[in-house]
Amino acid sequence: MVDFTLWDILRNLLLAARWTIVLSLIAFIGGGVMGLVLLVLRLGRNRFADMVIGGYVQLFQGTPLLMQLFLLYFGIALFGVDTSPWVAACMALTLYTSAYLTEIWRGCVEAVPRGQWEASASLALSFGQQLSHIILPQALKIAVPPTVGFLVQVIKGTALASVIGFVELTKAGGMIANATYEPLLVYGFVALIYFAICFPISLVAGSLERKLHVGQR
Numbered sequence: 206m207v208d209f210t211l212w213d214i215l216r217n218l219l220l221a222a223r224w225t226i227v228l229s230l231i232a233f234i235g236g237g238v239m240g241l242v243l244l245v246l247r248l249g250r251n252r253f254a255d256m257v258i259g260g261y262v263q264l265f266q267g268t269p270l271l272m273q274l275f276l277l278y279f280g281i282a283l284f285g286v287d288t289s290p291w292v293a294a295c296m297a298l299t300l301y302t303s304a305y306l307t308e309i310w311r312g313c314v315e316a317v318p319r320g321q322w323e324a325s326a327s328l329a330l331s332f333g334q335q336l337s338h339i340i341l342p343q344a345l346k347i348a349v350p351p352t353v354g355f356l357v358q359v360i361k362g363t364a365l366a367s368v369i370g371f372v373e374l375t376k377a378g379g380m381i382a383n384a385t386y387e388p389l390l391v392y393g394f395v396a397l398i399y400f401a402i403c404f405p406i407s408l409v410a411g412s413l414e415r416k417l418h419v420g421q422r
Contacts, residue, residue, distance in 0.1 A: 209381070209384065209385045209387075211390075214381055214385065214387075214390070214391060214394060215394055217377060217381055218374060218377055218378060218381065218391075218394050218395060218398055219398065220377075221372060221373055221374050221376070221377030221378075222373075222374045222398050222402070224371075224372065224373045224374075225360065225363050225364075225373040225374040225375075225402070226360075226402065228294060228295065228298065228363045228366065228371070228373060229298075229356070229359050229360045229363055231295050231298075231299065232295065232298035232299050232301070232302045232359050232362075232363070233302055233356055233359050235295070235299040235302070235303070236298070236299045236300070236301070236302025236303040236305075236306055236359075237302070237303075237306055237352075239299065239300075239303035240302070240303040240304075240305075240306030240307040240310060241306075241310070243258050243261070243262075243303060243307045244307050244310045244311055244314070245336065246258060247259070247307065247311060248311070248314060248336065249332065250332070258307065261304060262304045262307055262308050264304070265300060265301050265303075265304035265305070266304055266305065266308065270297070270298075270301050270362055270365055271365050271368060273297045273300070273301060274293065274294065274297045274365055274366060274368065274369050275368070275369070277293045277296050277297045278290065278293035278297075278369040281293065290366065290369045290370040290371035291371060293369055293371075294363070294366035294369065294371045297366075298359065298362060298363065298366070301362065302355075302359055305355060305358075306352065306355065309348065309351050309352060309355060310344065310348050310352075313344040313345075313347040313348040313351075314340060314341070314344045316344070316347050317340055317343045317344050317347075321339055321340060321343065322335065322339075322340065324339075325338070325339040325340070349413050350410050350411075350413045350414035351410075353406060353409055353410040353413060354406075354407065354410035356406055357403045357406050357407055357410075360399070360402055360403055360406075361399065361403065363375075364399075367379065374395055374398060374399065375395060378391050378392055378394070378395040
């Protein structure tokens with residue numbers, strides 16, 4: 206057994222937590238950009254695009270993230286492309302995040318009263334102008350709390366990247382637990398670090414929801 210002090214365990218877990226945060230930010234930002242594009246396409250008057258994007262959303266919402274990670278990591282290799290756990294994890298989590306954010310934001314847009322669409326159409330605004338000047342600014346107030354709250358789910362979802370060999374917080378915890386034979390201690394620290402990352406975000410999401418709810422009344 207390797208002689209690890211408590212500081213050694215905590216320090217190595219904190220170093221690994223950096224990659225959990227980086228992976229979460231890449232997935233959230235990339236998924237947000239992709240989700241916004243898909244949302245705009247889905248809100249357009251193209252029925253085919255709506256069906257395709259709806260199928261995309263259902264695919265990623267209806268299948269486990271773990272399976273998506275496996276398929277991307279091992280599936281890409283079938284085409285002769287040598288992919289790393291880092292690339293596969295970023296791709297899988299970005300696609301997963303984009304599907305959920307597209308649906309979250311679509312619900313927020315639909316929550317905007319239909320009269321707003323009709324009023325903006327009566328001003329002879331184009332579809333893009335309706336979205337950018339009238340609809341999206343109102344939907345943004347509704348979307349902020351659930352979007353920030355979903356970031357917590359993305360952070361926790363990064364733990365599944367450990368199954369394809371990506372060394373983030375959970376994977377590092379398993380490696381350290383195997384070396385120290387102290388799984389309860391190690392995973393206790395892992396849980397505390399996840400809590401320290403996610404709890405402030407949950408508080409921010411709750412605070413935003415209360416403030417925006419009051420502002421809308």
